[in-house]
Amino acid sequence: MNFESTIGRRTALRGLFATMGLAAVPGLAACGDSGSPGGGGGSTQPVKLGSNYSDAVPKGALDEVMKAFTQSQGLQVEINTKDHEAFQQQINNYLQAGADDVWSWFAGFRLRFFASKQLVGDISELWKSLEGNYTKAQKEASTGDDGKQYFVPFYSYPWAVFYRPSVFQEKGYTVPKTFDEFIALAGKMKGNNIAPIAAGQKNGWPQLGTFDQINFRTNGYQFHVDLMAGKEDWAGAKVKATFDNWKRLMEFYQPNSLGRDWQEAAQSVLKGEAGMMVIGSQQIGQQFSTGGKLDDLDFFAFPEIDPAHGQDTIEAPIDGFCQAVKPRDKANADKLLTYISTAQAQQTYLKSDPTSIAASNKADAASYNKLQQKCVKFVNDAKHITQFLDRDTDPGFASEVAINSVNDFIKNPNDVDGLVKKIAGQAKQYFQK
The missing domain is CATH 3.40.190.10 (Periplasmic binding protein-like II)
Structure with a gap:
């Protein structure tokens, strides 16, 4: 899975701090601004997904989720995968260059910082339809300093x-x-x-x-x-x-x-x-x-x-997804984030990981092992969730x-x-x- 610890976490942190620059990053920048930013959803063009799920297992698991989304919604997804560590090191430039419609990221300061710089799309309206999938603590973790929501939780581990x-x-x-x-x-x-x-x-x-x-x-x-x-x-x-x-x-x-x-x-x-x-x-x-x-x-x-x-x-670090400030078609980007918020999507992804849990509180506990079942209750019962220092x-x-x-x-x-x-x-x- 997305084990930050296996790819030099300290190096990634240094890079994330050091790349608060302005230059665009080739290879990670989104592929153009064709279509109508913030459009009404009539487009059938693929939703572009920026992904740090670069290791073989998480990459394959995410592919399965996107295939299921396409079958469900009739919309294609183009996944722009970048090395997990490089994605973190280059994230600031990626966002300033124009992010993909939807992109993988983390809750916590790393979310709030970029939201405060207006580099993350406000999805507060969308969240009104997603709240039933999450606890108050998870909503708190998805919220910027301005009280607006910018993040859709996908999976976590306590x-x-x-x-x-x-x-x-x-x-x-x-x-x-x-x-x-x-x-x-x-x-x-x-x-x-x-x-x-x-x-x-x-x-x-x-x-x-x-x-x-x-x-x-x-x-x-x-x-x-x-x-x-x-x-x-x-x-x-x-x-x-x-x-x-x-x-x-x-x-x-x-x-x-x-x-x-x-x-x-x-x-x-x-x-x-x-x-x-x-x-x-x-x-x-x-x-x-x-x-x-x-x-x-x-x-x-x-x-x-x-x-x-x-x-x-x-403490339960949450991995999830954000939206671009100006997605090529906001309605379609919303559709993808809505699907990502479902227990079905999250449990499809977690078939390959017996140690993490779906963020959705509607996940079927019957599919979990004993450890995961306890993790679910632990997270759902928490009044507050921190992300890790x-x-x-x-x-x-x-x-x-x-x-x-x-x-x-x-x-x-x-x-x-x-x-x-x-x-x-x-x-x-x-x-x-």
């Missing part, structure tokens, strides 16, 4: 604390509800010579997800979103509290996390060498599926830290400041004051007050 139920049963472990219970459980695992928390930070990005979990459990959804947008002080007491809480976990981390990739860390959970891992279902699910033990994989929401915030926020903040800040700062924290968790002051100082170049 982040949580993953573990093997068979190991918990054998050892008599109980799923923790609070942070204190979580730490107590980690202590039991350590006493049983099991690495309590598997961690692989060699790739740079995985532990950003742990920061997210602890921050919105400590300070709540709104603070987390505002912090990611540069509206809160990184050197303030609330961020210090996040790192202080994280510091309580560090003694339970698998040794040498900076020298281990996330695949190796996930494998250690699979082998019973580690007890738990904060990761996405898509990532660890790959390892368990390949290892033939997907039925022995479960998860729980990151435990409550402050009762005022409980466990009402979860590198999707929720400025990509330059994520790649050049956040990753390095998290790595510095792992190396030395005892200088929180110095760390947050350094982050705050570096954040100034990315966020304007």
Whole structure:
């Protein structure tokens, strides 16, 4: 599937930040402006789809969705596929040059940023007919800073604390509800010579997800979103509290996390060498599926830290589609986005992925495995959904400041004051007050 982690996520983030230029990008730019932009839908010309689904499996799965759309609507779709990483690196130029009628993208800051620059089509009217397919939290994730909708969710996968139920049963472990219970459980695992928390930070990005979990459990959804947008002080007491809480976990981390990739860390959970891992279902699910033990994989929401915030926020990155500001035929582009919003389209795509879930809340749970069924309920029950740090903040800040700062924290968790002051100082170049 669209595993950003396998294609150099940090490189992609650097490129995404660096290409805030103006030059058109050959090969990714849309193929002309023939037809009537914003037309009335009488045209039978193909709908042009810009796609970052470049790997063989997701590319083939998307092809099947588009074939089904053509059979349903009688409209052809021309797919303009670009390498997944290159698409992210060149997205700004692609949009400024004139995007395809519909194009693949992500929810979160990456959506809101381009929407604020008026480089994404407003589909608020269309959303009125799509709302029945989605939760309020998913609509929130599809909305720009101006309150308008710019995105149609396609599929997602939640982040949580993953573990093997068979190991918990054998050892008599109980799923923790609070942070204190979580730490107590980690202590039991350590006493049983099991690495309590598997961690692989060699790739740079995985532990950003742990920061997210602890921050919105400590300070709540709104603070987390505002912090990611540069509206809160990184050197303030609330961020210090996040790192202080994280510091309580560090003694339970698998040794040498900076020298281990996330695949190796996930494998250690699979082998019973580690007890738990904060990761996405898509990532660890790959390892368990390949290892033939997907039925022995479960998860729980990151435990409550402050009762005022409980466990009402979860992290579940959402992939989906946007519309051009001026599609060649808006009615036909709307038809494609409407089809993309359906459970039928999303489940056609997910036939090739047992670790992610359809964004539509009307998806047939009977077609899902046990893990996916739990993921559906987890997402549908969430009051708020975040996207993952590198999707929720400025990509330059994520790649050049956040990753390095998290790595510095792992190396030395005892200088929180110095760390947050350094982050705050570096954040100034990315966020304007």
